[in-house]
Amino acid sequence: MNRERAAALGREPHGSTDDPDLLDFSANTNPEVPAGVERVYRAAFETARTYPPEPPGAFRAAAADFVDCESEHVVPTPGGLAAIRTAIALAVDPGDTALLPAPSFGEYAREVRLRDGEPSFVDAESILDADPRGHALAVVCTPNNPTGTGYDRESLLAFAERCRAADTVLLVDEAFLGFTDRESLAGTDGVVVARALTKLFGLPGIRAGFAVATGELGAALRGARRAWNVSAPALATGEYCLRQPAFVRETRNRVRRERERLRNALGDRYDVTPSDAPFLLVDVGDRDVDRVVERARKRGVAVRDARTFRGLGSHVRVAVRRPAENDRLLAALGVGDEEDGEIEDGDEADAGTGDGDGGEAGDV
Structure with a gap:
């Protein structure tokens, strides 16, 4: 590019x-932000004077507990968009197509085009009924932005199964799922889940988030992640927030x-x-x-x-x-x-x- x-x-x-x-x-x-988060952020100054642990085990454990998956499947990222970009970069090659919901978050299409791929738009309300065959990537935003549609878990799992059969990577953007009682798809084979602290915890400037994926897909995400890609204050703040039920x-x-x-x-x-x-x-x-x-x-x-x-x-x-x-x-x-x-x-x-x-x- x-x-x-x-x-x-x-x-x-x-x-x-x-x-x-x-x-x-x-x-x-x-x-609103969690009570005590400013204190945690300020206290992280001393940790910012040294390199964070690599990989950041405490943050990964908190994230894993939050979405109910194994900690080794968590890939820390500087925000949810970083998780989305990494997943799309791994899945889409020049000339590939990606199944995208519309209306929805515009960065999906932008990231696909940055890979010289071609978006294939489907009505967001019927994205789970679409045929993933022939596409390198399919994306679901749940709840969807801007419609607010929250997809049924069984329908999501059925779509994930069809994506696996088609050898299509499924990216599930759960940026707003924390506002609901619905279970995450984190840990589902063939699926990359993207999460962030931006929305639920009211901290867009922290730039802390994570991706979750298993198997070869998870290994590829971990390999693509740069060392120390999330700052020590962001890791400390993120760990604290994720443990505030x-x-x-x-x-x-x-x-x-x-x-x-x-x-x-x-x-x-x-x-x-x-x-x-x-x-x-x-x-x-x-x-x-x-x-x-x-x-x-x-x-x-x-x-x-x-x-x-x-x-x-x-x-x-x-x-x-x-x-x-x-x-x-x-x-x-x-x-x-x-x-x-x-x-x-x-x-x-x-x-x-x-x-x-x-x-x-x-x-x-």
């Missing part, structure tokens, strides 16, 4: 805003409760997709998406223009945050207003053009 081709592929816009005056519902990270349980309960409340409230005005994730996909119908996004911004809230996901032309995506914050989201989207989604006087002149170009972006 030459530099010109890599530059031409570029990057699609991602969720999140760096405007401190906006309440961010465009990204899907947990607004009470925090995980409380987060799941809050998200489940608030997601249902938001969906019911938003459903009075918009078409809202059922979700198992810490976000909701909202169809704004014949309203102008740019105006919906801009109106929310003027009310102090950033929502995600979901037109950057393949196949979505009238949608925004909103995170599920804490109760008082969620109330602000409802107000920003006009829930409870007498006017049915009409833009306020003066908004039209200032309405932004948005970043939706029919692309495929998601969150890292």
